[in-house]
Amino acid sequence: MIIETSSLTKRYGDKLACYNINISVKAGEVFGFLGPNGAGKSTCIKMLTGLTFPTSGGGTVLGRPLGDVTARHKMGYLPEQFRYQPWMTGEELLAFHCRLFKLPKSKQCVANALQRVGLAEQGKYKIGGYSKGMQQRIGLAAALLPQPELLFLDEPTSALDPIGRKEVRDIITSLRDEGTTVFLNSHLLSEVESVCDSVAIIQNGQVARAGKMIDLLEAKVTLRLRAEGLPPESVGQLRAKWDERLVTHPDGAFTLLLKSREHVPEIAAFVIAQGCRLLELSPEHETLESAFLRIVGEEGNLSQPS
Numbered sequence: 001m002i003i004e005t006s007s008l009t010k011r012y013g014d015k016l017a018c019y020n021i022n023i024s025v026k027a028g029e030v031f032g033f034l035g036p037n038g039a040g041k042s043t044c045i046k047m048l049t050g051l052t053f054p055t056s057g058g059g060t061v062l063g064r065p066l067g068d069v070t071a072r073h074k075m076g077y078l079p080e081q082f083r084y085q086p087w088m089t090g091e092e093l094l095a096f097h098c099r100l101f102k103l104p105k106s107k108q109c110v111a112n113a114l115q116r117v118g119l120a121e122q123g124k125y126k127i128g129g130y131s132k133g134m135q136q137r138i139g140l141a142a143a144l145l146p147q148p149e150l151l152f153l154d155e156p157t158s159a160l161d162p163i164g165r166k167e168v169r170d171i172i173t174s175l176r177d178e179g180t181t182v183f184l185n186s187h188l189l190s191e192v193e194s195v196c197d198s199v200a201i202i203q204n205g206q207v208a209r210a211g212k213m214i215d216l217l218e219a220k221v222t223l224r225l226r227a228e229g230l231p232p233e234s235v236g237q238l239r240a241k242w243d244e245r246l247v248t249h250p251d252g253a254f255t256l257l258l259k260s261r262e263h264v265p266e267i268a269a270f271v272i273a274q275g276c277r278l279l280e281l282s283p284e285h286e287t288l289e290s291a292f293l294r295i296v297g298e299e300g301n302l303s304q305p306s
Contacts, residue, residue, distance in 0.1 A: 005059030017043040032196035040205035076148035080155040086128025113141040132159035193288035226253040226280035
């Protein structure tokens, strides 16, 4: 595992920011870290990057204990709120970061980073004149300079327009294809859904749910069914066996909420066995947004020790 934590806990005086955080992140995956404002996400990221230390519990990052300096050489980090020197040009800023990283061939590193984030033509401009989107891109370029094995991104698309957000998604996907592990925190859940392999949802400083994205979304599958000649007793059987809350629509279709996509072929076989003509069978998995709201609602009463 690239990241592994065990009962990771952080207390600030009387405030418990994170409690018993247990997460595992595999090499080469994009891992989404989600939660409402104030849930403890930033505190957890600070512990993983070595910017603060846990009160109790622990873990490893890149095979090294939390806070280990040698692991930082293999990390990239783009915080949510960052400020760079406005009098520097983009090239000067990245060259400065190259010296901090002690990277060889800094000119080539700078050129490659600018090209990757779409700022190849703006490198000689002063950062103070950059738009918010360009500032976000130069921050991402700085995080990519050391060619990290593990990249932490905290709201990387918050200031970007739709085209810029797609470009960042493409960068994240290409990094994963190259073997880089990406730890992504974002409130844009549709984007998280499109790029993440696994996800953890944190609520009140605790992990409310964690696992593969596909497993999380397919925990609830909505099936729209329309069949010609389906008798009332068969509808009753559908309700009894698969979903007691089955909904009938004005056009004669039915909506069922299934526990698994595996039930879809069973339902199709059942309808055909009734001698009916199957007109529509449309399964749709839950969106990440609806799953997030459901889980945060279900786990809203998570209590912490005093």
